[in-house]
Amino acid sequence: MSEYVAPIRDMQFVMKELAGLDQVGQLPSFGDATEDLVDAVLEEAGKFANGVLSPLNRAGDQIGAKWADGKVTTAPGWQDAYRQFAESGWTSLACDPEYGGQGLPKLLSTAVMEMWKSANMAFSLCPMLTNGAIEALVLRGTDEQKSTYLTRMVSGEWTGTMNLTEPQAGSDLAAVRTRAEPQADGSYKIFGQKIFITYGEHDLTDNIVHLVLARLPDAPEGVKGISLFLVPKFMVDAEGTIGARNDVHCVSIEHKLGIHASPTCVLAFGDHGGAIGYLIGEPNRGLEYMFIMMNEARFAVGMEGLALSERAYQQALGYARDRIQGTEAGVRGGGKVAIIRHPDVRRMLMSMKSQTEAMRALAYVVGAATDLAHDHPDEAVRAQQQAFVDLLIPIVKGWCTENAIDIASTGVQIHGGMGFIEETGAAQHLRDARITTIYEGTTAIQGNDLIGRKIARDGGVAMKAVIEQMRAVVVQLNDQDSPEFRAIRVAFAAGITALEEATDYVLQTYGSDIKAASVGAVPMLKLFGIVAGGWQMARAALVAQQRLGEGTGDASFYQTKIVTTRFYADHVLSQAPGLAYAVVNGAAGALALDDDQF
Template identity: 55%
Template sequence: MNPYIAPLEDMRFVLRELADIGRVAQLPDADSLADEELTDAILEQASRFAEEVLVPVDAVGDRHGARWSAEGVTTAPGFSEAYRQFTEAGWNNIEIPIEHGGQGLPTMLCAAVEEVFTSANKSFCFCPGLTAFAVKALAASANEEVRSRFLPKLVSGEWAATMNLTEPQAGSDVGALRTRAVEMPDGTYRISGQKIFISYGDHDLTENIVHLVLARMPGAPEGTKGISLFVVPKFLPTAAGGVGERNDVVCAGIEHKMGNHGSPTCTMVYGGAGEGAVGWLVGEQNKGLQAMFVMVNAARFNVGMESLAMSERAYQLALSYARERVQGSLPGQRSEPVPIIRHPDVRRMLMLMRSQTEAMRALAYLISGARDLAAHHVDAKVRNERQAFVDLMIPVFKGWSSEAAIEVTSMAIQVYGGMGYVLESGASQPMRDVRICAIYEGTTSIQAHDFIERKLVRDGGAALQAWLAEVDLTLGRLAVHQNNELLEIECNLRKGVELLRRATDWAILNYSRQPLVVLGGGVSLLQLCGIVAGGWQMARAALVALNHIESGKGHADFLRRKLLSARFYAAHVLPQVAGLAEVAMRGGEFVMAMDDAAF
């Protein structure tokens, strides 16, 4: 069992110093953030639950995995009991609004709790996470009959839910799906088709599983404009709210994956035995993709959170090993062998892991607070401004953090050396688990396309410039401070902002004439934006840390570490933007230059 301890000190620092908690705490039902003792108690309880319940079955899930048979899918030993304890403690519905039976905690606080649980056991968290997404989608789009039929059991955790988009011939191109829905005289629908890559499509954690399924009705328009959303349960609900007869939906098999072995990834067949599985329409006909996007957008943010969580887990593993592993003496010194943490390149790797993880956390919590403000602030201007920030940052956060997490988790294996390549060490699990984050819920290239076409070109870069105006304020504060440590950070962050402005201006100018060329450098542009966003947050952290040190406030050792981490990010990570900007503006031409046959 690989240990994990929630980084509560850094989490509290980010929440209180960087994540706009002052405004969020004033929102309705945000009392938990206004009360520091209550916030601390929630985080400490989450940490204890993660360490005592979820961590012990994490490696079991990796080794044993989920198992498929004709009777259904069985989860790894310990998962069912962990799920029971999870729902009994109420962790499954902390973000669900109070009016639907949940606890209605702010998204900002829920993001911190989510980080803890995902770090402890990513495979486990898929199930309650998908159920929470489904509740939000049904609450937003379903009629009262459907909501009353399904929401109470989903909110309680007695039933679980899934999202069904992907088909064998329709991966990222959702509009190519072939699953069909036929309306019946009683107002229900019969669903027929196959879906693949369905997380927790079948399992033994709950008595029923409610599938949200995208399908096309006869005569519907082609493409995404003709897609409707349906709720299709594994067992048909009874009038009393229990489970009745089995619906015509089965799991035909599960995938054998690189990672996330504890999470069953299922092939689902609807209507294989007859006229179709019974389903209910959610929202309007042919408006299913809009209803599902309540889940998709939240899921993309959660993938970024998964990337943060696995980076933290990998960093803790590497740090623990580096402190214990004694190997070699220091160059230029006659000494006994030392722990490898004393060696310069091991320290470099650990600092790269640490600083990028801290940058991800700071940006994640800021986005989550912006989501709260966009949804609940009384001032429409604030809501619109924060929503524009969220829309801009979701593809950046998802794309940048998932790619950075691949680097961070791979580096953990490098710190372990040969033992990292041995499965029993556990060093490879975070990398194997996180590798999917750059693929599902929209690949990195899809995030880059979304960022360029919908977040830059569509509004002429207005949302980007509004955000960069905030970054400019931070740069001004760094410069005014006249501290050498802060000026080092200011210099490299300013260069990064200038290059980001130049590269995004170029993309906006050229997209209408050369869209393929612009997209050829799109991932580099997305990464450039992510690194600058992370650098901005690290700069803000450095400002706070130095101010607290000078005023004698807070934990001095922690604050000094925070300042050093920000300086390292500025010196080692921010300089990467020069090469990324060059590729973003000039690399796309060479991507498109070669004929297909020449490859």
């Protein structure tokens, strides 16, 4: 099994030459984010990912987290790695300096997050969930909650969890039944059971801060009656000193296909008299607060898709270079060669590589837009960037994760029979990737978000603005006259046309026949992902061509970008018209059967 090496050169290319690091660095809040600082952070994060997290990934999978008597023991090396992770300041990278954070741009923390997730996805889930809880407290916590809990979560002293799901309330949070009873002292007693709680119990820190969705006694039915509560594992006084054990207990952990080292907990609240909790923000607005954090969480899961694709690619590439098998096609009397010389292995590697690069480019561009949306001095720019981020979040989440399953599976295929043997490590990436299209909203939920809230609601304004930007890139491509750029232009232009057709269908149908529109939701999401990825790849190829013309930088690196974009155009963008066809024509057949005709 190969260890991970952070693709820093590629990350720098995307950050600096595609995503506008210079623009982000000039934002008032990021005066410190000089290029030198960014490079230094990437370097250090790469060392930590490669040297500390990646070597634990395999044992984490094989041994996993263990449950006994309500306690969870994390996998070998996890405790030490977490201590180092917190001590090195990685928990606080993008957090607000007011609470001890380093306040670095999202664009930078995005690249760093990619590294954690490539190196050891199961480990990365602990800080990721904590980050979600941190955001909620920053947005809606009281000063006391902030000083007692938030600062310790930013420093990594304590971790956080998000308690949404219940057995009957998975994608449908309206069905949440956990209840909160007001107490005389202003606190609440929480009763209920939550499932699928990532790092809901562990041995990494002295305390765990659970954020819990529950209903007040007088709450309205459905989504408008859900409130958000803070429930610590151990009670805490105003100085943060740990006191009595609270009545929240891990009654079991799940036996899963992947991410074995990430404990997925069933948490029982209030089985012994009630778990003490504190209201966050206002009553009955819990789901709204969750929605505020949702972009962040979905973006992070999208990054898992990218990160696992990169890891699977590195693993497969290493194998393809080492494994000697067969002779080269068309070479008579030649010796045995490494399988990277075989055309189909090369096709598979290019497919993994080009899609991974497309995902990285798109995700980082969205990360940079998030920085601009938060901190740009011009309100109009902020609004415009936020609309872009909102539109693209379901794509980063849904497209990157769907791709990751295919890409990790291709990685297994490149290994041949060895890919099916667990010792090789390729299969783990597929097993780990398989959760990413499910949690934080399935791909269908992303697709419905895309066609409903993101396209239909504003009458396609944000979408058409993106299509305009894409068309501007086609104009730039017209200036280039080489077989590579012609191939890129043809496939990209066809992709845009397909995207526009499908968008028009969604706009025409969503209001009048939501079921018909919804059949197209996931194909539409994939179509948009493919074309948006192609857009960023086309931009990358244009930048590369410019550098080659100037004679600046590493010529081989830039030539590779053009070739990779061309491959993406021929093999990936070429799927766009077929997806548009399914969006526009596919509803009737999907909806015609009665339930009992299946």
